[in-house]
Amino acid sequence: MNITDTSAQDTVLEKPSSKKNLWVVVAVLFLCATLIYVFWSALRNWSSADTSLSMQNVRVATVTVKDFVRDLSVQGRVVAAVSPRLYSPAQGTITFEVDAGDKVEKGQLLASIDSPELTNQLKQEESSLQRNKLELDRQRIQGKKLALEKQKAADLAKVATVAAEREKRRADNAYATHAISQIDFEKAQDDLKNAQLVLKHALQDASLDQESLDFELKTQQLLVERQALRVSETKRQVDQLLVRSPVDGIVGNLAVQQKNQVSKNQPILSVVDLSEFELDVDIPESYADDLAIGMDAQVSLNGQQYAAVLVTISPEIENNQVAGRVRFAKQNQQGEALQQPEGLRQNQRLSTRILMENKSSVLTLPRGQFLQSDNGRYAYVIKDDMALRQPITIGARSLSEVEILAGLAQGDQVIISSTDALDGAESVLLAR
Incomplete structure (x- = not known):
C-alpha cells in the first residue's frame, strides 16, 4: 500500500542571480547617499543658523543699478x-449788484x-x-491894500524929502548972503535929515510888510493845499464805497446778506480769477531742509503728468508741516510753451510729486520696513537658504526706492520686509 505525499504540489524556485542583487544594492546605496547629503546640508545650515x-x-528684492530720482509725494489743493x-471800506449798509457765481470783468461794479457818516x-x-x-x-486883497498904503506913505516921504532938499538949497544960498539967520539955516538942515529918515523908514516898513504879507499868503496857501489833500482822501474813501472787481473772473461766496449792516474792514465777497491755478501743498517737516524754491514738480490729473515748479516755501512750521x-x-x-490742465476746480485735491534730486547709475533697492527695523544700518542678504546680516550704508531716499552707498552689490537678494522678529540674529535659516 502506497501513501501519497505532497511532493507533487511543490514548485522548485530558481536561485536569483548574483548580478541582479548587485544592482539593487547599488541603487539602495545611492539613495542613501543622496538622502545623507541633503539632510547633512540642511542639518549644517540648521546648526549654524541663529x-x-x-x-x-518675508519680502525679497534685488539690488539693481538704475537712475535714481529722489522725490516727495504730497497732496495739493487747487x-x-x-x-x-x-x-468793506467803511461802516454802512451794503447793496450787492451781483450774485455768487456771476462772471465779472475788471472794474465792474x-x-x-x-x-x-463818510458822505457827510x-x-x-x-x-x-x-x-x-x-x-x-x-488875505491877498488885504495885502494889496496894505501894500498900497505903505507905498503911499513912501511916496509922500519921498516928496517931503525932495521939498526938504529944495529948502536946504535955498537956505544955503540965503545964508551965504546973510539973508537968514543961523537958526533958520540949521532948521533947514534938520528938516532935510528928518525927511530922509522918514523916507528910509517908510521904505523899510513897506519891505517888511511885503515880506509879512508873502509869509501869511504862503501859510494860508499851505492850509488850502492841506485841506485839498483831506478832501481828496475823503473823496477817495467815498469812491471806494462803490466796490469794483479788481480782476476778471467769477464772484465767490458772499460773506454778508443783502442790505445788511457792515463794519469797516469786514470781508464782504471774493473774486476768483480762473485763468491761472496753483496748488497749496503741506510738506512734512523732515523734508523742509531739503526743499528749495525752483525745484521741479509733477502734478497728476486724469492719468497724465503736468510739469510744475515749487515757487514758495513757508519759513514757519505748523502741525509738523511746512506750507x-x-x-x-x-x-x-526745450522752451516750448505749456498750457495748464483744463477742468481744474477750486479746492480740488491732486497728487503732487516734488523732484528733489536726480542721480544716474546708482545702486538702488525698493523701500521696505527693514529701514525702520535697523535704522537702515543693516540688511539681510540671502545666500542659498540662509539670510546673513551685514552692515550697509543708505544714501538718498525716495518714496519707492533708497540709494545704496556701501554694503551691497548688484544682484544681491535682500529681505526688505520687517526684520524686528529676527532680533538682530547674524544668520537666519529660510524655510521654503
Missing part, C-alpha cells in the same frame, strides 16, 4: 493764483455801501476847503 524664518513671511478778497464828512471837508480858499483871497505752493510750468526744458 534662528529660522519661513520664506512666506487754488486760484489770483483770488482777492474784498473788504460789485456792490455799493451807503455810509452817511466829505461835504464838511469840501466846505472847509472853500472857506480856506476864501480866506486866502481875502508751500506749486505753480504749473509755463514752458518745458
Whole structure:
C-alpha cells in the first residue's frame, strides 16, 4: 500500500542571480547617499543658523543699478493764483449788484455801501476847503491894500524929502548972503535929515510888510493845499464805497446778506480769477531742509503728468508741516510753451510729486520696513537658504526706492520686509 505525499504540489524556485542583487544594492546605496547629503546640508545650515524664518513671511528684492530720482509725494489743493478778497471800506449798509457765481470783468461794479457818516464828512471837508480858499483871497486883497498904503506913505516921504532938499538949497544960498539967520539955516538942515529918515523908514516898513504879507499868503496857501489833500482822501474813501472787481473772473461766496449792516474792514465777497491755478501743498517737516524754491514738480490729473515748479516755501512750521505752493510750468526744458490742465476746480485735491534730486547709475533697492527695523544700518542678504546680516550704508531716499552707498552689490537678494522678529540674529535659516 502506497501513501501519497505532497511532493507533487511543490514548485522548485530558481536561485536569483548574483548580478541582479548587485544592482539593487547599488541603487539602495545611492539613495542613501543622496538622502545623507541633503539632510547633512540642511542639518549644517540648521546648526549654524541663529534662528529660522519661513520664506512666506518675508519680502525679497534685488539690488539693481538704475537712475535714481529722489522725490516727495504730497497732496495739493487747487487754488486760484489770483483770488482777492474784498473788504468793506467803511461802516454802512451794503447793496450787492451781483450774485455768487456771476462772471465779472475788471472794474465792474460789485456792490455799493451807503455810509452817511463818510458822505457827510466829505461835504464838511469840501466846505472847509472853500472857506480856506476864501480866506486866502481875502488875505491877498488885504495885502494889496496894505501894500498900497505903505507905498503911499513912501511916496509922500519921498516928496517931503525932495521939498526938504529944495529948502536946504535955498537956505544955503540965503545964508551965504546973510539973508537968514543961523537958526533958520540949521532948521533947514534938520528938516532935510528928518525927511530922509522918514523916507528910509517908510521904505523899510513897506519891505517888511511885503515880506509879512508873502509869509501869511504862503501859510494860508499851505492850509488850502492841506485841506485839498483831506478832501481828496475823503473823496477817495467815498469812491471806494462803490466796490469794483479788481480782476476778471467769477464772484465767490458772499460773506454778508443783502442790505445788511457792515463794519469797516469786514470781508464782504471774493473774486476768483480762473485763468491761472496753483496748488497749496503741506510738506512734512523732515523734508523742509531739503526743499528749495525752483525745484521741479509733477502734478497728476486724469492719468497724465503736468510739469510744475515749487515757487514758495513757508519759513514757519505748523502741525509738523511746512506750507508751500506749486505753480504749473509755463514752458518745458526745450522752451516750448505749456498750457495748464483744463477742468481744474477750486479746492480740488491732486497728487503732487516734488523732484528733489536726480542721480544716474546708482545702486538702488525698493523701500521696505527693514529701514525702520535697523535704522537702515543693516540688511539681510540671502545666500542659498540662509539670510546673513551685514552692515550697509543708505544714501538718498525716495518714496519707492533708497540709494545704496556701501554694503551691497548688484544682484544681491535682500529681505526688505520687517526684520524686528529676527532680533538682530547674524544668520537666519529660510524655510521654503
